[in-house]
Amino acid sequence: MSDFPFGFGLPQEPEDGESGKNKGAGGQGPADNPLSALFGAGGMNPQDLGAAFQQLGQLLSNDSGPVNWELAQNVARQTVAQGTPDGSKDRSVSAQETERVREAVRLADLWLDGVTSLPSGATATVAWSRAEWVEATLPVWRELVDPVAERVGAAMSQVLPEEMRAMAGPLLGVMRSMGGAMFGTQIGQAVGVLAGEVVGSTDIGLPLGPAGKAALLPQNVAALGQGLGVPEDEVRLYLALREAAHQRLFTHVPWLRSHLFGAVDGYARGIQVDTAKLEGLVGQLDPSRPEELQEKLQQGLFEPEDTPEQKAALARLETALALVEGWVDAVVHAAAEPHLPAASALRETLRRRRASGGPAEQTFATLIGLELRPRRLRDAARLWASLTDARGSQGRDALWTHPDMLPTARDLDDPDGFVHREQLDFSELDQLLGEAADGGRPSLEKDTPGDSRPADDEDGPGDEDGPAGEGKGGRPE
Incomplete structure (x- = not known):
């Protein structure tokens, strides 16, 4: 993948020597990718050129939004069909x-029951091919990418002066369609490459698949286990633990998904493009050298400037993802260590995979310029x-009740200070909320007509466990 933020570079041609032989059978050659055909792909014949212009016409007439998702889907599937760099085909x-x-997810859920108070979140379990992973996750990619792409497109349109924008209405439509095609190609290739690496639906710390559906990719699970000296069944079970733990968290913490996606949207709202710099650079382009545009794109020509709003949104997202991954890391290790001899080795393997630029780091760096810091993930795991x-486990998991109860970035720097901080008692708040739901009637007033016992007298028969929110069935303090 590219090292610059998502959408600001043109896709690279595959380096697989075999791909040139198979472009007519699903490979991404000039006929399949008109953008690459128009930006310097060599060796075209007239038929390829004609097909490229025909597809380009279809692209320019497609006004489906900031990203051409039909193109993204096609490019992703073509990328998957080409296989991974090691020659593995879907x-x-x-x-x-x-x-x-x-069976692995079923056993994983059984083990997790003993280390977390959150119940199982998986209502279904599936095994996906790489192409099936692409199809299942594209709706969530759309939700993630559209706000960023829309804001970048709006910022780019500001390059033209006001009077020129009024005169160039049709041209602006063509520019929007071309921008949507460029975004679609970029995200399609990113998702297609990612499909060859991921092992489940939650590898990047976000719920990419349908709600409640635990998923593993058997082919990628086997590839991950190669060379580790660990039985494949053990690798599969450890990864099933991680998938099932993520499912519990996203199912039973209803605000978490919107919290994470809201941080991405907050980043998008803060995007600004230096239009003066852009105008100057565009004016320097040589029309006789179309490859110069590709060079400028790869050098970050359209890269947006960081704003305080963006930095704050990225900090929130980074901390939240670190807390999610840290919780999963800690819970899975507690569940796996008594049963799997290679639990510690597998834990370290996945940590190093993230540190060396695994799918999560690469995808977010390509998408919005965010790099997950492994140091934060380790800090979060130690805190949990x-x-x-x-x-x-019940007191630990109760912190997911509300985002304001979670540790902050500062708490990750001082986990002992957070752990031993005086805990807030939310039992009174729960009681007030219960009263409001009952129309103002105190939730503890259970006395029957003629009963003169005060409502707050807890010494009567049947009150051994105390009021709601305390004792055996209440919220942990």
Whole structure:
């Protein structure tokens, strides 16, 4: 993938030596990618050129929004069909592989029951091929990318003076369509490459698949386990633990998804493009050298400037993702260590995979310029483990009740200070909310007509466990 933020560079031609032989059978050659055909792809014949212009006409007439998602889907599937750099091609999932995934997730949920108070969040378990992963996750990619692409497109349109914008209405429509095609090609290739690396639906710390559906990619699970010296069943089970833990969190913390996606949207709202710099650079382009545009794009010609709003949104997103991944890391290790001999080795493998630029880091760096810092993930995992020791799993998991209860970036710097900080008692707030729901009637007034016992007298028969929110069935303090 590119090292510059998503949407600001043209796609690169595949380096696979075999791809040139198969472009007519699903490879992404000039006929499949008119953008690459128009920007310097060599060796075209007249038929390729004609097909490229025909597809370009279709692209320019497609006004589906800031990203051409039909093109993104096609490019992603073509990228998957080309295979990974090691020569691995996508294939269908067998019935035996599907059953193994189901058994792994079922056992993972059983082990997780003993280390977290959050119940199972998976209502279904599936085994996906790489192409199926692309199809299942594209709706969420659309939700993530559209705000960023729309804001960049709006900023780019400001390059033209006001009077020229009024005169160039049709041209602006063509520019929007071309921008949507460029975005679609870029995100399509990014998702297609990612499909060859991911092992489930939550690898990047976000719920990319349908709600409640735990998913693993057997082909990628097997590839990850190669060379580790660990039985494939053990690798599959450890990854199933991670997938099932993510599902519990996103299912039973209803505000978490919107919190994470809202941070991305907050970043998009803060995007600004230096139009003066852009006008000057565009004016320097040589029309006789179309490849110069590609060079400028790769040098960050359209890269937006960081604003205080963007930095704040990225900081929120980075901290929230670190807390999600840290919680999963701590919970999965607690569940796996008593049962899997290679639990610690697998844990470190996945941590190093993230640190060396795994799918999460690459995707976010391409998407919005965010790089997840492994140091933050380790800090978050240590904090959650310390909370477990100090408050138990129920007290630890209760922090997910509201975003304001979660540790902050400063708390990750001082986990002991957060762990031993005096805990807030929300039992009175729960009681007031209950009264409001009952129309103002105190929730503890259960006395029958003629009963003169005060409503707050908890010493009567049947009150051994105390009022709601306390005792055996209430919220942990």
